[in-house]
Amino acid sequence: MRNYQVHEYDAMEKFPLKGTSTSTSLNKPNSPLTTYNSVDAKKGNGIENSNIDNPSIRSEITSRGISISSDEDMLDVKQQSVSHHPESNQFLERSVRVDDASSHFSADSDDIPGIGQYDDFHTIDWQRDIARDRMHHRYILKKKHDSIWDLIKGAHDAWSGWLCVLFVGLFTGVAAGVIDIGASWMTDLKFGICPQAFWLNKEQCCWSSNETSFDGDNCSQWRTWPEVFSQSKNGAGPYIISYMFYIAWALLFASLSASLVRMFAPYACGSGIPEIKTILSGFIIRGYLGKWTLIIKSVGLILSVSAGLSLGKEGPMVHIACCIGNIFSYLFPKYGKNEAKKREILSAAAAAGVSVAFGAPIGGVLFSLEEVSYYFPLKTLWRSFFCALVAAFVLRSINPFGNKHSVLFYVEYNKPWIFFELIPFIILGIIGGIIGTLFIKANLRWCRYRKSSKLGQYPVTEVLVVTVLTAVIAYPNPYTRMSTSQLIYLLFRKCGVSDTDMLCDYQRNFADVNSVYLLVLAFIFKLIMTIFTFGMKVPCGLFIPSLCLGAIVGRIVGIGMEQLAHQYPHIWMFSEECSTGEDCITPGLYAIVGAAAVLGGVTRMTVSLVVIMFELTGGVRYIVPLMAAAMASKWVGDALGKQGIYDAHIGLNGYPFLDSKDEFQHTTLAADVMQPKRNETLHVLTQDSMTVEDVENLLKETEHNGFPVIVSKESQYLVGFVLRRDLNLALANAKRMLEGINRQSLVIFTSGNNIQTHTHPPLKLKKILDMAPITITDQTPMETVVDMFRKLGLRQMLVTHNGRLLGVITKKDVLRHVKQLDDEDPNSVLFN
Amino acid sequence: MWKLFIANVLLIYFIQCKAQSYEDKRCKCICPSIASVLNTTSGDKNVLNFITNVPATKCNCEGVVLPKIGDKIKEKEQIFCPRCDCKYENRNTTIIKIVVIIVIWVISLLVIYMLFLICLEPLLNKRLHKATGGVGYQEHNNEEDDTSVAPGMSHAMGVRGNVLNRVGHQQDKWKRQVREQRRNIYDRHTMLN
DSSP: OHHHHHHHHHHHHHSGGGGGGHHHHHTSTTOOTTSTTHHHHHHTTOOOHHHHHHHHHHHHHHTTTOOOOSHHHHHHHHHHHHHHOTTOOHHHHHHHHHHHHHGGGGSOOOOOTTTTOOOTTOBOOHHHHHHHHHHHHHHHHHHTTTOHHHHHHHHHHHHHHHHHHHHHHHHHHHHHHHHHHHHHHHHHHTTEEOTTOTTSOHHHHTTTOOOSEEOSSOOSSOEEHHHHHHOOOSSHHHHHHHHHHHHHHHHHHHHHHHHHHHHHOGGGOBOOHHHHHHHHTTBOOTTTTSHHHHHHHHHHHHHHHHTTOSOBSHHHHHHHHHHHHHHHHTTSHHHHTOHHHHHHHHHHHHHHHHHHHHTOHHHHHHHIIIIIOSSOOHHHHHHHHHHHHHHHHHHHHHOTTSSSSSSTTOOOOOOOOOGGGHHHHHHHHHHHHHHHHHHHHHHHHHHHHHHHSGGGGOHHHHHHHHHHHHHHHHTTSHHHHSOHHHHHHHHHSOOOTTOOSGGGTTTTOTTOOHHHHHHHHHHHHHHHHHHHHTTSSSBOBSHHHHHHHHHHHHHHHHHHHHHHHHHOTTSGGGTTTTTSOSOOSOHHHHHHHHHHHHHHHHHOOOHHHHHHHHHHHTOGGGHHHHHHHHHHHHHHHHHHOSOOHHHHHHHHHTOOOOOSSSOOOOOOBHHHHOBSOTTOOOOOEESSSEEHHHHHHHHHHOOOSEEEEESOTTTOBEEEEEEHHHHHHHHHHHHHHSTTOOTTSEEESSOOTTSOOOSSOOEEOGGGOBSOOOEEETTOBHHHHHHHHHHHTOSEEEEEETTEEEEEEEHHHHHHHHHHHTTSOGGGOOOO | OHHHHHHHHHHHHHHHGGGOOOOSEEEEEEEOOHHHHHTOSSSOOOEEEEEEOOOGGGOSHHHHTHHHHHHHHGGGHHHHGGGOEEEEEEOOHHHHHHHHHHHHHHHHHHHHHHHIIIIIHHHHHHHHHHHHTTHHHHHHHHHHHHHHHOHHHHHHHHHHSOHHHHHHHHHHHHHHHHHHHHIIIIISOOSOO
């Protein structure tokens, strides 16, 4: 029965529009048999074979693309299909199968444990999982009318998705709050301590200090380390003490982070976005989204951010949110036990992650849609929206920075920009694209070197060396000494009365170009250190460093423009707007645009990037500058190097990710890619002539992850497809549970009515047989094949010739083929 | 473990609750130095910074700045006040305190556990192995096979055994997973490079 539905639904999945009638017709059990629910509806009234074989045939036909609306049509097509294949008895075979299916109604419907799950490093079969969910949904709907309890269960099933994303949003917000507060406190621990309330960072410590005169640096409550020990504040001695403390704390934090990651959860290292992308595209990495990864990633992130390394916490926040999503999905079996459905929750969680990282809920949803998600139906869009909203709300109520916003570098702008400024903005976009590409290339080269050389054997030592270098070089320069978020805030801000910083000093005295000079040094330092930092074995993201790089460049360009306007306020390009007074150019705005440009160049995002940036600044009027910069940066970036950093890292690690952005441009055919190659045999199962021993031998001798089932070795007509894992589980289960099964028992994949009695009872495995595998002919161009793999999320597809089974194409074969044609090593694909 | 540590946090919280001297609301006004506004050459160039605890509606130049330095600027309020920047802010020090204490707790627990795993456990294991011989290893193997075939089984078996055993099994399973992860990342470099 189940099986029967599976393949019926498989057909339905290919034409989702047809499935929309499901819920309406279910409510009237005696509706005419024109909908897909006919089987279920009829189940209560008894079994009618004549009706039952219709949907099956329909599924065969719909998969060829003919849509049918009524029973009469169907009968016509039935005639056609017979007349079209006069030389084969395929249709007869099919009707035999349909008869078999009818007898399955009485069979027990409880599953063999473990069926529908996947092994580590396997890809999931989206079609199969979605069909399973439909079946489950149908079952719930049918039971709904039986009792109140079932009604409640049905209601719970219906809202469990929303409930799950609600929890995910709540906990993501809390986790982000904890990380924000913890990281800002620990960052300031490098400089000093608040003796009266050690849990406060410097800003919070001085929060209510009532000092009328303000030198911008220190308040009496906050004690720097030299003050704690030697009571003095200025001079060479205290400077060296501060320097030492800075390095020591940085080393302590970094070593803790690296060793915690190594000890408890190695999967917590890195940014996590390439892996999340791969997982969302249908790959299984067990433990990557587990409890320990969550804890260690959060703690390690706090530690590595506070160590002052050139990394950010925004990317890993997406990973943390996905861990939370994964953990909560286990509370709801509908999502926890179905990998395809679980990915809907993970998509929503990724949105919540970006939402809390930047305080940008809409940007988060768009990020999930544009950058990480693979399968993104509208339902998921709404759930992501809700999840991002809840997470942002929770984080804002926690108010981690005391500024009523969820990010430290939130700025509010309301100054108009001149039309002419678009030109510097576009130039900034071009610079951003160049910096982004440069960064990607250098970082990839370094990562490849780390992977292949001896350096990779000393992960903790590497972290320590980079930390010492970072700390030693960073301290003397005040712009690199402060945390990267603070620097970004400083660069984004416009100069007002409250600014005592050097950055705003030049207006009064331009002869002092010290700040610009320091900024250039900071830029070079950040660029080089980030190249070596990203990819180390600590949790590290790269949004913040690239935003910072861009903000520095932007600010410098902005200062230049401002000086230009200040010196020559009347030239044509400022079109009278600067002639009235000062302040017609805002360098902070240039910093924002530059930040967007570099981030766009590194990640190749466009829409989500612009939305994130404008949610950060709260100014709708800057959308056009941001769009111009993002677009210019993407063009330049794509022209110089085709991949963004995440895709490049996916390629470096060889994750099995079929990018839907790439086009397949070669003219190969399915026959060139399919397994087995010439001179090799195709390992198959027959539907009713193999014994348990034969099957076990086949499982022992081969390593394929699935086997096609055919009618007989002679005819080679295809019946279906069975997965190795399911076969193993079913055999083990049968040996344990069923009596009389031994090595001589026949394994049959039909219902076994027309098989003559044997000495041993046969082992019926029809339940695990997928009777609707996707089939193509051997002359199908690979373009179509790759498209089908991408769009349907297939795991394998069967190749036929003249209606007979010829071979199998798996996702692995496709990925290897693509790599081969791109002149890369096909064996680098990580796959089981 | 969680309960213990939440209890600890609460304990610390209640002990220290009374010591709290930091306010959660403030009105902060930043003004340029008087010298720069009044064009007097003398005086310091420092920016002025006023923080008081007044209601949100009174958080402006007139309510905060003038009472303090009104005599210095005299009739120049119209020039001085528009240049001041007043903001009403609030925060929650309790949340900050709890979070920081939790973070310290978690980090120290993890470090202690890590040190335990590095230093003490090899010693304990050595003693255990000497006592039981090869039997322990054999059992361990069987358990592994069971869990890999049927994930649901280990739990069912664990219910029958005592709690300690179950925790031990879980820990073994987790350790195996971590070892596998370590091999993937640090030795074979197949992932997360």
